[in-house]
Amino acid sequence: MPLPVFNFAEDPGSSFSELLHRVGLNPDYSAIGQDHKVPHATTCVAVRFHGGIVMGGDRRATAGNLISHRSMEKVVQADQFSAVAIAGAAGPAMEMVKVFQLSLEHYEKVEGKLLSLEGKANLLSTMIRQNLSAAMQGLVVVPIFGGYDTRRSEGRIWNFDVTGGRYEETEYVATGSGSVHCSTVLKMGWKENLSNDEAVKLVCRSLWEAADVDSATGGPDIRRGIYPVVAEISAQGWSRVSDDRLRAAFDAINAEVGAR
Amino acid sequence: MSMPFYVAPEQAMKDKADFARKGIARGRGLAAVGFVDGIAIVAENPSNSLRKVNEIYDRIAFAGVGKFNEFDALRRLGVRYADLQGYQYSRDDVDARSLANEYAVLIGHTFTVDPKPLEVEILVAEVALNGRPDEMFHILYDGTVADETNFAALGGDAEAVTDRLKATWKTGLRLGQAVSIAVESLSGPDRSIAASELEVGILDRNSARRCFRRLSDEEVENLLQG
Numbered sequence: 001m002p003l004p005v006f007n008f009a010e011d012p013g014s015s016f017s018e019l020l021h022r023v024g025l026n027p028d029y030s031a032i033g034q035d036h037k038v039p040h041a042t043t044c045v046a047v048r049f050h051g052g053i054v055m056g057g058d059r060r061a062t063a064g065n066l067i068s069h070r071s072m073e074k075v076v077q078a079d080q081f082s083a084v085a086i087a088g089a090a091g092p093a094m095e096m097v098k099v100f101q102l103s104l105e106h107y108e109k110v111e112g113k114l115l116s117l118e119g120k121a122n123l124l125s126t127m128i129r130q131n132l133s134a135a136m137q138g139l140v141v142v143p144i145f146g147g148y149d150t151r152r153s154e155g156r157i158w159n160f161d162v163t164g165g166r167y168e169e170t171e172y173v174a175t176g177s178g179s180v181h182c183s184t185v186l187k188m189g190w191k192e193n194l195s196n197d198e199a200v201k202l203v204c205r206s207l208w209e210a211a212d213v214d215s216a217t218g219g220p221d222i223r224r225g226i227y228p229v230v231a232e233i234s235a236q237g238w239s240r241v242s243d244d245r246l247r248a249a250f251d252a253i254n255a256e257v258g259a260r
Numbered sequence: 261m262s263m264p265f266y267v268a269p270e271q272a273m274k275d276k277a278d279f280a281r282k283g284i285a286r287g288r289g290l291a292a293v294g295f296v297d298g299i300a301i302v303a304e305n306p307s308n309s310l311r312k313v314n315e316i317y318d319r320i321a322f323a324g325v326g327k328f329n330e331f332d333a334l335r336r337l338g339v340r341y342a343d344l345q346g347y348q349y350s351r352d353d354v355d356a357r358s359l360a361n362e363y364a365v366l367i368g369h370t371f372t373v374d375p376k377p378l379e380v381e382i383l384v385a386e387v388a389l390n391g392r393p394d395e396m397f398h399i400l401y402d403g404t405v406a407d408e409t410n411f412a413a414l415g416g417d418a419e420a421v422t423d424r425l426k427a428t429w430k431t432g433l434r435l436g437q438a439v440s441i442a443v444e445s446l447s448g449p450d451r452s453i454a455a456s457e458l459e460v461g462i463l464d465r466n467s468a469r470r471c472f473r474r475l476s477d478e479e480v481e482n483l484l485q486g
Contacts, residue, residue, distance in 0.1 A: 003337045
């Protein structure tokens, strides 16, 4: 591949998606029909706590009524201080996340500075809007985004709709088929100044309740040792919650449900 | 009918080379020094925002001397090239050698075809994993590529700097020693350079993924004193 040289008017600047467009590598989903059953990923949530956010997502991907993946990772680190979780058509969603991650790094390297957290949310919003025609063919991608805003010293979370509409929330967000059930649990359990441990437990509980009633949301798979992906983002940056901690949280829920 | 003056190709190339060399010699130089954990690139640069040493990809760094706008445009091309390669194939498939070759093609083409050659010299450095040797490619204004080992010097005073590095470089250097000998080689025996006048970027092979890191003036100061 030669160096991607552009004339002055066509230079993509610091935008990686523009660059992909210029070299003809941007995805084109126009050929796919409505009735095509591609894998879909579902339920993800994010919660604000005192000092950051916790984001979690189940591991199941479904194609129609089949389980196509049981260990998918829908919560992905976007960069040191932010994460994105995806729900919707798995292929386009994973591609969107990949381009999003690369866009943040590309911008940082070309410009020599990081985008602000709000700038990152806005970039994601543009990418969802660009996917609108594919969404109309059934390839809907609706992520959630959140991170630690180093300028404001607080955690922030955003919800999106299929048109790229961007909604900042102050307590929690949920997306995907199990989001209604998750939202109810989060609404009941959320309070001001949650500790990070309480936030992790609340996220686990909401995913548990969603998996209990929604067939497209996977619960903890204790036999195979597959637990939801849960990550914390604070002033120290991204860190994934260990499976041991998650196992303990789900064991506690299990015991409580069993004792009813 | 008027005829253009005939200029012998030897003369045309020599004129362009002289022009480019003069432009490069006007700016200050830089030195790259290999050490145990990677490569330290030290540039004389009083500016805190116009950078000479930069990150290209996970294990690859870029440094340039000469005309700022020209080598910075080359740097952006390198970031684009590397990010596209990594997107299309895998992060493991991005390497300094192919990037250096592409730079050589572009700079060489500009030298022969364009009326004005690029007044730059650039360095593409990559730290290796698993005990393989690190790589440093030094590319001149006419597209000539030199594969350097252990250390490299760029800029007008490069020959003298290289001689000093030859005399002081040894295997098993620590970061502080590497930065010190780079600074001493750049300054020569007759002057000293303050930490605030230096720009230092390192490629540290022990990093998880992105190996490039910029050192603050304070860190440089401490390294030079320690």
